[in-house]
Amino acid sequence: MSARMRAIPGEIPAELRRRVEALARSGRTAIVAVDGRCGSGKTALGVALGRAFGCPVVHTDDYYLPFARRSQNWQATPAANMDFARLRAEVLDPLREGRDGVYRPYDCHADCFEAEIPVPAGSLLVLEGSYSHHPILGGYDLTVFVTCGTACQEQRLRLREGEHYDMFRSCWIPLEEGYFRVFDIQNKADCVVDTDTTGQ
Numbered sequence: 553m554s555a556r557m558r559a560i561p562g563e564i565p566a567e568l569r570r571r572v573e574a575l576a577r578s579g580r581t582a583i584v585a586v587d588g589r590c591g592s593g594k595t596a597l598g599v600a601l602g603r604a605f606g607c608p609v610v611h612t613d614d615y616y617l618p619f620a621r622r623s624q625n626w627q628a629t630p631a632a633n634m635d636f637a638r639l640r641a642e643v644l645d646p647l648r649e650g651r652d653g654v655y656r657p658y659d660c661h662a663d664c665f666e667a668e669i670p671v672p673a674g675s676l677l678v679l680e681g682s683y684s685h686h687p688i689l690g691g692y693d694l695t696v697f698v699t700c701g702t703a704c705q706e707q708r709l710r711l712r713e714g715e716h717y718d719m720f721r722s723c724w725i726p727l728e729e730g731y732f733r734v735f736d737i738q739n740k741a742d743c744v745v746d747t748d749t750t751g752q
Contacts, residue, residue, distance in 0.1 A: 598680025
């Protein structure tokens with residue numbers, strides 16, 4: 553059963569901090585995966601964890617498939633724009649095997665790869681972003697799902713995305729919710745962090 557917590561975006565709940573501290577003290581490679589609804593604050597939480605524990609943070613947004621490798625109808629299938637194979641090969645599988653990994657972000661706007669960033673084994677890693685709990689990526693030491701109500705999500709996304717909000721409403725949110733539903737992502741998470749600030 554998931555441990556449920558409340559926090560403002562970017563705040564680490566005390567219970568979550570305690571759990572991550574235990575992993576950080578374990579002396580082995582431990583991976584914390586932060587997934588959740590867009591606009592809920594999963595990136596802010598992932599970055600906060602990285603700062604608090606001095607560990608690398610890998611963003612699934614940097615593992616989109618290059619456009620030339622995407623299927624024709626990729627926008628109709630949840631996670632069809634993700635390069636899960638590269639994420640596993642470069643980061644997750646090496647760390648799980650006690651080997652160093654490498655973080656090679658892909659810039660989808662420029663359609664190019666950025667410089668490689670070493671990810672050393674034997675320490676804590678935070679993986680954050682949409683689809684980070686997808687079963688194809690394998691298991692983790694701790695899974696965190698970040699959520700908020702629909703009114704709060706809309707308010708935040710309208711502010712953040714501006715004229716691009718309609719694309720989130722019509723495409724990205726339905727794809728995301730389908731993924732959550734098919735794989736029961738929220739209910740399977742070790743921790744659920746609610747960041748709703750609308751009171752609804």
